Amino acid sequence: MERLTSRLQDAWIDGAAPHASLVDAVSGQAVAEASSNGLDLGAALAFARTVGGPSLRALTFAQRGALLKSLSGVLHARRDELVDLSRANYGSTRGDAKFDVDGASATLAYYASVGAKLGDRTVLLDGDAEAIGRSARFVGQHVLVPRQGVALHINAFNFPAWGMAEKLAVSLLAGVPALVKPATATALVTWRVVQLWDEAALLPPGAVSLLCGSAGDLLDHLAPQDVIAFTGSSDTGRTIRSHAKVIALGIPVNVEADSLNASVLGPDVEPGEPTFEMFVSDMVRDLTQKAGQKCTAIRRVFVPTDLLEPVREALADHFERVVVGDPDARETSVGPVSTAVQLRDVNRGVDALASHFDELIAAKGDLPEAGFFVRPRVFVTDLGADAPYVHEHEVFGPVATVLTWDGDADAAVAMVAKGGGGLVASVYSDDESWAGRVVLGLAPWHGRIHWGSKKVADQSPGPGTVLPNLVHGGPGKAGGGEELGGVRGMRFYQQRTAIQADRTLLERVLGPSL
Numbered sequence: 001m002e003r004l005t006s007r008l009q010d011a012w013i014d015g016a017a018p019h020a021s022l023v024d025a026v027s028g029q030a031v032a033e034a035s036s037n038g039l040d041l042g043a044a045l046a047f048a049r050t051v052g053g054p055s056l057r058a059l060t061f062a063q064r065g066a067l068l069k070s071l072s073g074v075l076h077a078r079r080d081e082l083v084d085l086s087r088a089n090y091g092s093t094r095g096d097a098k099f100d101v102d103g104a105s106a107t108l109a110y111y112a113s114v115g116a117k118l119g120d121r122t123v124l125l126d127g128d129a130e131a132i133g134r135s136a137r138f139v140g141q142h143v144l145v146p147r148q149g150v151a152l153h154i155n156a157f158n159f160p161a162w163g164m165a166e167k168l169a170v171s172l173l174a175g176v177p178a179l180v181k182p183a184t185a186t187a188l189v190t191w192r193v194v195q196l197w198d199e200a201a202l203l204p205p206g207a208v209s210l211l212c213g214s215a216g217d218l219l220d221h222l223a224p225q226d227v228i229a230f231t232g233s234s235d236t237g238r239t240i241r242s243h244a245k246v247i248a249l250g251i252p253v254n255v256e257a258d259s260l261n262a263s264v265l266g267p268d269v270e271p272g273e274p275t276f277e278m279f280v281s282d283m284v285r286d287l288t289q290k291a292g293q294k295c296t297a298i299r300r301v302f303v304p305t306d307l308l309e310p311v312r313e314a315l316a317d318h319f320e321r322v323v324v325g326d327p328d329a330r331e332t333s334v335g336p337v338s339t340a341v342q343l344r345d346v347n348r349g350v351d352a353l354a355s356h357f358d359e360l361i362a363a364k365g366d367l368p369e370a371g372f373f374v375r376p377r378v379f380v381t382d383l384g385a386d387a388p389y390v391h392e393h394e395v396f397g398p399v400a401t402v403l404t405w406d407g408d409a410d411a412a413v414a415m416v417a418k419g420g421g422g423l424v425a426s427v428y429s430d431d432e433s434w435a436g437r438v439v440l441g442l443a444p445w446h447g448r449i450h451w452g453s454k455k456v457a458d459q460s461p462g463p464g465t466v467l468p469n470l471v472h473g474g475p476g477k478a479g480g481g482e483e484l485g486g487v488r489g490m491r492f493y494q495q496r497t498a499i500q501a502d503r504t505l506l507e508r509v510l511g512p513s514l
């Protein structure tokens with residue numbers, strides 16, 4: 001059995017007994033263990049701040065970009081090994097494991113290219129210098145400088161590689177060291193990735209620390225320039241935000257939490273058209289990929305009442321090919337959910353949905369007796385905005401609910417907004433005026449809107465794929481956070497400071513581009 005040690009103060013160290021078990025989601029058997037008991041987390045954070053921070057800040061953006069490129073290259077070169085580990089712990093199908101590992105290397109590579117474009121500078125200007133005195137000489141200029149603390153990256157269980165990489169890419173490019181705390185239950189891949197980076201001697205000491213096991217007293221050791229980027233449940237997000245040290249020091253906390261992502265089918269869309277096919281395949285992909293355990297997966301599907309039967313027929317066609325079971329079997333399309341706790345929570349959610357709504361469709365076939373398997377299912381209701389449970393609770397598995405309505409654009413926006421804010425919503429329509437109202441009506445409630453139309457039907461990755469150049473995060477229930485989104489993604493790790501000074505003096509310090 002693998003013992004997951006932590007990488008702190010430039011050394012691999014083990015916590016004291018008892019260790020928590022990481023289990024294989026297919027067999028339910030323990031495959032690894034981890035403990036953070038007794039580790040000196042205060043010293044670990046201080047090391048990251050005082051050793052990792054200065055060495056990262058000494059690098060130009062181009063040099064930090066080159067570092068990210070090397071990290072990405074290691075992931076790519078060791079992809080097969082990481083895919084096997086993802087299967088051993090998470091129970092991933094090969095396709096799901098590759099999605100995680102490739103998403104990680106692509107995100108690091110994207111931010112490597114951002115660093116290359118930013119070039120030899122170490123400070124970013126934000127906007128132009130503005131005259132603030134009687135003459136043009138006295139100006140105000142906003143600059144973006146790296147915070148001098150450490151970023152705590154507290155990650156969810158569902159993307160052990162990508163979840164880490166999407167935070168690290170931005171943080172390291174901004175010049176801020178990170179302490180990565182993966183969800184214990186699925187930390188095997190994260191641990192191995194950091195080990196591979198360490199073996200390749202790519203990371204300056206203290207630039208990336210890794211804590212395997214529970215967070216312990218980590219937050220008690222926060223210092224004023226630190227930040228926290230968190231992904232996981234709303235409850236844990238609230239606990240972190242309300243921690244006494246976080247409040248006392250005004251620590252910025254970026255939260256990505258539960259999200260009741262919606263998909264809206266326009267009344268103009270004809271069954272069989274590319275836009276209709278896109279709507280159905282995006283929905284089925286989100287139900288089946290990673291057994292529905294994507295923070296961006298579609299949970300609520302709004303279908304005009306007239307289109308319910310064609311949608312049901314199209315889903316039935318797709319569901320014929322859905323096979324739940326052994327992730328090693330070639331025909332399997334849906335593996336297990338990742339832990340016994342997730343299985344319990346998903347089954348509770350399914351029971352709640354079943355107590356309120358009819359079932360529209362479910363995958364056929366027997367489920368394996370061992371392991372954490374769930375049957376993909378879709379429920380249906382005509383209660384719209386008044387439907388119970390579905391607008392409040394995220395069932396984090398291969399489950400969605402179809403809500404029928406009369407196709408009115410404003411009513412669609414109001415129903416989707418009942419979810420209280422989400423990461424992504426998708427709208428499928430070729431009717432410009434109808435879709436424009438829905439897209440712009442949904443925009444304040446989401447970090448990203450996916451408008452599916454016949455013009456992009458052949459080139460869309462769907463709403464469920466997080467793209468590094470676009471915002472990932474969402475208002476309200478989704479946590480109010482914002483990650484990624486190109487160069488602006490670094491804002492969370494930077495201080496925006498206005499400098500009032502003589503233009504010539506400032507140009508000498510910042511370069512002549514004022």
Ligand code: NAP
Nearest residue numbers: 155156157182183184214215232233236256257258295396
């Ligand atoms: P979680 O229980 O909130 O855990 C997330 C992370 O927080 C883990 O690394 C966990 O560590 C850590 N943690 C727990 N308590 C903490 C504390 N008091 N202080 C600091 N860190 C703490 O979430 P999860 O189990 O990964 O997922 C549960 C639910 O979150 C899912 O069912 C889903 O609804 C939601 N989720 C949302 C997203 C999203 O982006 N929207 C993504 C994934 C999951 P340990 O593992 O060591 O406890």
